[in-house]
Amino acid sequence: MERIGVFVCHCGRNIAGAVNVKEVVDKIRKHPLVVHAEEYKYMCSSVGQNIIREAIKKHGLTGIVVAACSPSMHLETFRTAAVSAGLNPYKVEMANIREQNSWVHDDVNEATKKALGIMWSAVNKVAGDQPLEKVRSSVKKKCLVIGGGIAGIQAALDVANNGFEVILVEKSPTIGGRMAQLSETFPTLDCAQCILTPKMAEVARNPNIKIYTLSEVIEVSGSIGNFKVKIRKNPRYVDIGACNMCGECEKVCPQIVLDKDYNRSLTVRKAIYIPFPQAIPAAYVIDASHCHGVGTARCNECAKVCEQKAINLFDKEEIIEEDVGAIIVATGYDLYPKEKIGEYGYGRLEDVIDSLQFERLISSTGPTGGELRRPSDGKIPKRIAFIQCVGSRDLQHLPYCSRICCMYTAKHAFLYKHLVPDGEAYIFYIDIRAAGKKYEEFIMRVQQEGRVKYIRGRVSKIVQKGDQLIVHAVDTITGKPMTLPFDMVVLATGIVPNTKEIANVLRIPLDENGFLQELHPKLAPVESPIKGIFLAGVAQGPKDIQDSVAQASAAAKKAVEILSKDYIEREPLIARVNKEPCSRCGVCVQLCPYHAIEMTPEGAKIIDAACEGCGTCAAACPSGAIILTNNEPKQIISMIDALLVQAPSVLPTASSSTNKE
Amino acid sequence: MTNLADKILEITGEDVYLCYFCGKCGAGCPMADKMDHLPYQVIHMVQLNDMNALNAKSIWICATCFTCSVRCPRNLDVARIMEGLRTIKVRAQQQTIDLRKVEDLEKLPPIALVAAGRKYT
Missing domain, CATH: 3.50.50.60 (FAD/NAD(P)-binding domain)
Structure with a gap:
C-alpha cells in the first residue's frame, strides 16, 4: 500500500491569495492513500524542504506531492530534497496550483476546488509511478562546429583549447566568413584582416581542430553525447597538402569568372583561384561550374604547369562520418x-x-x-x-x-x-x-x-x-x-540568416524571421531546444562581431561542459514498446521528432539514447502498444477520475456563496 | 467627437499609432511641395489628437496616388488615412463641391478631376 504525503505551498500570497490552503490540506487528507498533509509559506525555502525531508522519514512516505508552482521551476529542488531523505526521485510529483490555477483565477471557491482536483490527480499519478534510476550513456569527446566565420572560429578554438577534438565544417573554400570581407571594424577601426587572420592561422595550426572546407553537414542522428554526423566534402581538385600557392595555375587558366562571393561581383577571378591571399586552408581551388577540364581533363592547362602535381581534375566528392558529443551551429548570414x-x-x-x-x-x-x-x-x-x-x-x-x-x-x-x-x-x-x-x-x-x-x-x-x-x-x-x-x-x-538547410538537417526550430530559435530568449540564449546543440553568431539573431565572439565562447563553454563528462545522465521517462499488440504500422516512426524509433521485424524499437520522452508516439499508436514510462494509460485515467469524480465528491461545487452570476 | 486616432481607425481600419515617422511617405509624395504638412506630420497630429489635422490643406492636396501606401514600411495605408480625415470633414458637411459649378472643367487634368470628385462630393 502506497503512503503518500502532500505538501501545499502558499507561495506568499501567490497561491494563498486565491486558494483556501487550509481547506485543501484538510480535504486532501480524505484521499485513501494520503497519510500526511501539511502547508507552509514557501515550500522551496530550506525550511520548507526540511519539512518535506522530516515528513518522509517520520511517516515512512512512499511518494510525495508538492502542490506549488510549475514543475519547470522547482521539481528538481523537491526531487533533491526527497532523495536526501531516502525517497526515489521519480516518486515526487508537483501539482501546479499557481500558474495553472491561482494566477489565472480570482474566485476563491472555484480556485480552491480546482486546486484540490489538481492535487488529487497528482496523488493518483504518484501512486502509479515506478521508482526509476537515471540512464547513463557514454560521451564522444569531440565537437562539431558548423560554419567557419568568426563565431565558428572562436567556438572551435575555445573547445580545442580545452583539450577536445573539433570538426570545423565550412561550406566555402576558406574559413573566415563575412569578417574576412570587411575593411575595418567599428568602433575601434581595427583592420578586419589584421585581427581575423591570426585567429584563422591559429585554427590551422591547432592539432585538435580538423577543418573540412567545401563541406556540408547532410545528416545528423543520435542525441546529446552521441551524435552521428554525415558530412559531404565537395571536390576541391587541388591537393591542400601539395599546393604551395605559387600561382602558376592561375596565370594559365583561360576561364575568367565573375567573383560573386568574396568580391561581390565587383571584379573577376579565374576558374582556379584562391578566395583571398590569407585563405585557410592555404591552397588553390577549382570552381567546377566554370572549369573546362574538371572530370575530362580537356583543358588541363593548370595541371600541366603545376610543379607540385597538386591538381587532380578527377577529384570526387566524399562522404565523411564522424561521431561527436556536441554540436555548435554558427552558419552566419547573407545580406537582404x-x-x-x-x-x-x-x-x-x-x-x-x-x-x-x-x-x-x-x-x-x-x-x-x-x-x-x-x-x-x-x-x-x-x-x-x-x-x-x-x-x-x-x-x-x-x-x-x-x-x-x-x-x-x-x-x-x-x-x-x-x-x-x-x-x-x-x-x-x-x-x-x-x-x-x-x-x-x-x-x-x-x-x-x-x-x-x-x-x-x-x-x-x-x-x-x-x-x-x-x-x-x-x-x-x-x-x-x-x-x-x-x-x-x-x-x-x-x-538574413543562413539557417534553412541546417535547421532541417538538425531538426532544430527557426523563429518567425528564420533565425535559429534559442531555448529561452533571456536565460538560455546559446542553447537550442535540442540538448547538445548550441547556437552562435548571427544564425541565432542579428549581432556584431563583439557579440558573436562572446556568444561563440559561451556556446563553446556549454559544449565543453558536455564533453568533459564521463557519461551523460538521461531521464528514464522514455517510451517503451509492448511488442505483442504492435502491428508494425510505422505511424510512430514517422511522427517521432527525434528519430528515436526504428521498425524491426519484431515491431517498433525505441532507441533509448535518442528518446526525449515527449509522448507523441504513445498518443499516436493506434493499438496502444507504446507506453510512456510513468505516464501509463491507467495513471492518466486515474488522474481524470480524480478531477471529475473523486475530488468534487469531497469538495462539492458549493459555489452558492460565490459572487458569480 | 471621440479621439481622432480612434475615429480614423473606425473609418479606415488604419492604426496611426503604427507610424514611426520615418518620412518615406513625404519623401516620395508628388504633391509634397504643395502641402502645408507632410503626410507623416498629419499622422503625428492625429496621434496627438490635434484637431488641426482636419484643417490641414494637405488632406485635400493628396492626389490619392498611393505611392506612400505602397512604400510605407509599417504597412500603413497613408492615402486611406487622408481619405479618412476628408471623410470626417465631409460628414460634418464642411466641405463639398458641385462639379457642375466648376469653371474651366475641360482644362483640369483628368487625375485632379477624379481626385477632386472622390474627395469633395
Missing part, C-alpha cells in the same frame, strides 16, 4: 538582396551598391586596391549617400532591426572621408541605434571629425539622371522634402 527593393533601383543602378560591396571597394585587398572608385565608370565619388534601414524595420521586407547597420554606416562614412577628404557624405537614417560599449562615442566622432551630414528621414526612391543618382528624401526635422544628386549610394541592407 537589394534586387527586392524596387524604389532603390532593383539592384540595376550600377552605382547603388550594398554595404558589403562598399567594404570591398574600400578594402586594401579589394578590387580597387583600397581606392574608392564607383563601379560604373571608375570615377571617385565626390558626393555619397548612405541609406540606413534598407529592408530592415520594414514590414514589407524584414520586420526586425538588423542591429549592425547604424554602426557600420557611420564607419563607412568616416572611412569615406578619410579616402576622399573633399567629398561630401550624407547618411539618411530614421534612428541611430548605437547601444554598445564605445558605440555612441564613435557616432559622435563621426559626426564631429567626419563632418558627416545626418539627415533624419527615409529615402523614398533613387533614380538615375545622367551619370548621377537622384535621391528623393525628406528631412523630417525641418519637414522639407529634398531631392539631392549623388555620385554613389550605399544601401545598408539588412541581414
